[in-house]
Amino acid sequence: MQVKEFKIKWGMVIDIDKCTGCGACMIGCQVENNIAPMTKKDPYNYVQALTKDRDDPSNKLRTLTWMNIYELSNGQPYPNHETAYLPRPCMQCGSPACVPVCPVVATDKNEEGGIVSQIYPRCIGCRYCMAACPYHARYFNWWDPLWPEGMDKGLSTAVSPRPRGVVEKCNFCHSRYLDAKDKARQEGSDPMNLPDGAYVTACTDICPTKAIHFGDLNNPEHKVYELSRSKHAFRLLEKLGLHPQVYYMSEREWVRKQGDNYNAGGGAHH
């Protein structure tokens, strides 16, 4: 599979040694992207009332968590145990597994910046992309979104609300990119050469420990350029050859080891 390269490559570098797994990024993400709270009853749907409740948020396989936090363990018994938290947005792979499988071009990687797009009105909800993504970054709207009474008045304009039956995923708060470009145009600067920090995602913004860094991986003036090239940086499942645009870093070797499979000691697959 060809790796899609762009002049600008928006990417993330997440410092696992800084992440406490507090969940602020997940909440910030839901608010930014109009993800409705998980409610059990749908008062507008009488058929719903006849059957089982909608999902419980503790069923982690039915949530809409574009940004999700995984807990890592070094597997050692007390007292040598260590934990780490790994926030998992969409990897915006250079060679995405999800894009070529979509039968209706609802997802694509064709825009400058390399963000993998997901177009909700196009998606037919076949979930093939979800089966394709090894990072579980894609989520399905199992139910219609439902905001408890009064809560739908405070919605973000960044993303259109999705109906049930379509797939969605993290898009690096993509409309913030469009906003940043507009701002650059207004200020008379080059929208295709945004300074570091002009465009960042909601999770980057809100993270209290600033564990999430965001910027153009190809631009030496952006901090992520340096960070992604640090010796502690790694990407998830590099051997599969998906070329994610999300990097992680940790000084702990056991954490880095969990980023990929090493059991057979094999090399990269190409």
Added chain:
Amino acid sequence: MEERKASKRCGGVFPFIIGFLATCILGWAVIPGLFFEKVEQPLRFSHAIHVDGQGMDCETCHYFREDGSYAGFPTNEVCAECHAVDPGEAMEAIAEAGIDPKDTAAIMAANLDVIEGALASSDDENKKAEREYVVKYLIQGKEVPWLNYQYQPDNVYFSHKAHEGLDIAELAAMKKDLSDVVDPAVFDEPGEHNCNLCHLKDIQKNDTPPAFQRNVLSGYSKMTMKMWKCERCHALKGQPNACYTCHK
């Protein structure tokens, strides 16, 4: 069997043509109109009075904000710069007159000084529209629910800023290719602004806004630009047609 077929054909041609023509006429001339219902704007807003009469610039109301976003319809805050009725004072006067503040018809009929004194229009017709705005929206603190002829759904991100520099004269060279997208008349007499490319032609001279034509099925405006139109122009201009160029 051959015979049967032949006889069937002979007997069938005429009604076939009749049916064909009937539905063709129906389908071209009548039915398309049924897809749309006409909805009037909530107020009779006259661009002509504001632009010609008061000498206002387009940018007074339709301007770019500091963040590069576009203030499409003006808010009460902008309107109130000229239509200077203090909502607090007005409400007090309404209370004094013993009128229910929600009963806009009664307020308009009451000819309250605090409102009448602030009306800028001279003739009755315009005064009526202005009064309606003040009473129904301004003093109630409610924004006017203008209908957008160029309505786009939530999944579309349109940047006025990115299209700000479009030059009608330059685009005139692509007039032919764009004939399905832009009314060719726009190129004949290029105005000062490029708004005519997508918006109602010469809206600044309009006195009574035309009705909004709402599609009864989709709810979109008749003038809602289809995706292929956007794509056509982007392709001609060498602009990206990536999904995320316009969708959110």
Added chain:
Amino acid sequence: MTVGATVGILFTPTVWKALDDVSIWTQNWPWIPRLKYGENKAVATVSKMCESGCAVKVRTVAGEAFGTMGNTENPISGGGVCPLCANGVQVKNSPNRIKSPMLKGEAVTWDKAKEIVAEKLAAAGSKVAVISGDQTGTINEVFSALLASKGSDAFYAMPCDMQSACKAWNGLMGGSGQVGYDMKGADVVLLAGADALESWGPTVANMKAFADNEGGKFIFAGPFQTKTASVTSKWVPVPAEGMAAFTLGICYYVLQAGKSVPAADFDQFKAMVMSGYTPAKVEAATGVKADAMAEVAKQLLTAKSPVVVPGGSVGAHAAAFALNLLLGGGMKVLPEFAKAVGSAMSRAEMMKNDILQGVNADLLFVYEANPAYVLADQVKAGFTVAFDCVNTETTAAADLVLPIPHSYERVDDLASPYGLPQATYTMGAPVCKASLDVMNAGDFVLGLADLGFESFQEVIDAKVSAIGADADSLVEGNAFVLDETPDVSGVTLAASVLGKAASPVKGTGAVAVAPYTLLNVGTANQATTPNAPCTISNNQLVGDKLVVMMNGTTAKKLGVSVGSKVKLSGGSGECQALVQLFEGVMDGVVAAPLGMGHTTGDEFSKGKGDNVYKILTVSSEAATGASTWAGSTVNVAKI
């Protein structure tokens, strides 16, 4: 003809247009909400949903609030927001808001409410009390001034580390001002029981300090590998009740290295530590290896600017303060801001009363606190008036419920959240108009008694001018920072008290319980927010069942395994839970999350898990007399 008609219609746009429009209709189902567009703004204010409060910017579109972001200019935020406040707008718009004043379940007018309270106030005499869930607001001045005008001093804070710190510093050790910790500047930070990166103190500021502290080493000591411990360089397992002894054990090495302080009782302190808290004795009492203490002490001693941040009992705080004084590092003492209301209490005075020892009054005001959830047994009152913006166990049990505006709808402030290294004042103006029939608690109280102000806004104005800050700058979201240090010369090391208080006392149950707080789950006063449930891990909640964690050895000893249903009994109650194995818990300890098991509220918190406060044991610490939950134990039975 039909055939012709069919073919004919296909030659017109009718069918195709209809098809297209129908597909567009499926893309815009009428029951999916539409967005409202307009100018995007970010308005600075404060959010008081977490205990210390966050400095935030509320994002609005066309004037309607929709999201919360950090405030880069304000040192309390540094750009970050805690998971609770991040969901602030959603709580503001929640159907769980209280919509109008309620008298025993019936809606009443504000006038009627005021009449009733005035009557009760007159009848109660000095038997009036206040419980405030607000640790930082000037609203406390208004409430305490009301108490003062009635001749009462019954002001209670909800149990918190700030209270322990106040009792240790201002009480036992005779200090003035407020203790703070420079975690950003320190090169070694020992978090002795303070889970500073997840719930303790000004969490977001701590996290920012942690992020900015390049090369600094953080060490966490506690019974359980908290989220804080997942990023610190080291976790030293120390039981909660042994924290003071552990700290004195480190003092031993520090004293041995020749450190001293010019405190009046230094010699007594030294003698007490050198004899009573030798590493061997501490190891015997707490189970913490002497080597581990020596290692921590070594790092503190070699550091240029070390700081010890305590959490837990008053004794643990006093021990940490003594250690900090010996080390002379990043512990700061902050001056208290000038009062706006003359007759109000000082912060130390407000922290004096111990709510765990019980409250009994004829008339009780509860402000944004949830004592009915945390301290069901301790609080009694003839007539309870609860101020809150959402329904809680406390509002459900109160006689009169008075809805107040949400943080984003009112004027409020944050005066020096406990733990910050500098005295910091932040003010918040309303971002949006209140949509419900609410009234600021300050305005209501000021209407009850003549405290010299007409409205709470005036109080805030007076506060701003009293502390000498610039109101305009505050409105923009900037903090006012006072860089002074009060005189600490008279401070003692509380040697006589500490010697007794630090000796660990544990309950008699089978295992110790390590309660912990996660901000996405909620706090004592703030229940889980609408978007938070999907962020809560299965290590805290599975379905509606609380999850408690223990290590494999403990599980084996108790005869339980992953997924076992157990009953934990301790204190005056019991909890049901599922067992999860987690090797980051000390032997003989079970870690249980606080903040669940609500019986009132919305579906995001009500009936989720169980209330761990029920199984905590309140004990009175030797010598200091302060109440503590440390040393709580439970019996575990498989069900």
Added chain:
Amino acid sequence: MDSKLFPEGTQRCGLGKFLIWIAVILGFFSWGLYAAVLVLYNGIGTTGLDNYFGFGAWITFDLAVIALGAGAFFTGLLKYILKIKQLEKIINLTVIVGFICYSGAMLVLTLDIGQPGRAWFGYWHPNVHSMLTEVIFCITCYCTVLIIEFVPLVLEQKQLNKIPFIHALAHNMHINMALFAGLGAFLSTFHQGSLGGMYGVLIGRPFAFREGFFIWPWTFFLFVLSAVGSGPVFTVLVATFMEKLTGKKLVDFKTKALMGKIAGTMLCVYMFFKILDTWAWATGYLPSVGLTFDQMFYGVAYGKWLLWTEIVICGVVPAIMLVTPSIRNRPALLYTAALLDCLGVSLNRYIFTVQTIAFPAMPFDKWYVYYPNWVEYASSIMIVAYGFLVLSLSYRYLPVFPMETKLNYQSGE
């Protein structure tokens, strides 16, 4: 009462009995319909699927019935293109079974996709790189072909066929059937293959990913082979089941054995490549991405026993049984082999659908086990009931089995 409608020279049970039978079928059907309404009205949340198992029982069911329905195209191919005369005794049944399987699969697919109203986007906005697009194209086209193949059979219904026009139409269609058989074979090959290709291209799913030839991963070819290796004997099983149900002989055993031989041969070829493929995957590909064969399996739900059952008990064993004449020619053993064969291919589809996505690619993630819930079962049963319904009606009123009169009535006389 309806005896005038029966095929020429046959006897059928009384209408009352038949109606009771139909009512039972409709009972099951209605239960499934209720489930389907829940899915369409409330959303797919009513099923046991989740974000880890976006594919589950439905897709497995689809893939299995499509593989088993492969009897239609392959038998058609052999009969019309390769002119194996004997097969005309069972060709009608293969067409009906194929039609049921494909139309049923399409019904399930409309439930399975979240936005059934947009199903046609596959044509309007196709992504030519997607195996699923190929599936959508081929499955709809082939379903149309099957309808065209089914129509003459309907037209041959005794009463309908009396109308001269219909008679002629049926005749003409029959003449051109070779064309449709060819088209069907082409479409169906690609579509069986692209179903396999769907999994083989999953670069992020080491359990399924395969190298391949040109744009087609090896699974493409394996799926085609396994389908033709099992489809024919599924038809045999259906015929035998109908015989047991009706108490009549419908297809002579010789034809059945021939079908068994055909399937057996294909199955042998399939098993050869399947074992080769599994070997290469386990020793070549997996180590290259840092994985081991053992890691691909988990507990009982996704244990190695599944693979061994598929390859040995339901693969090699029936293959040997079917190609060995002495075994194949004994009815009980033929049916046993056919059953194992069909189970094997269904198991293969299940493993490729579910275990592929159950394997946690991220090392820190864990295995989850997927259980379909009643909604998925009920809607699948609805399709089975639909199949029973179509078969029952066809058997009662259409001349499905050309040998029926000869086998049951004439020989007895």
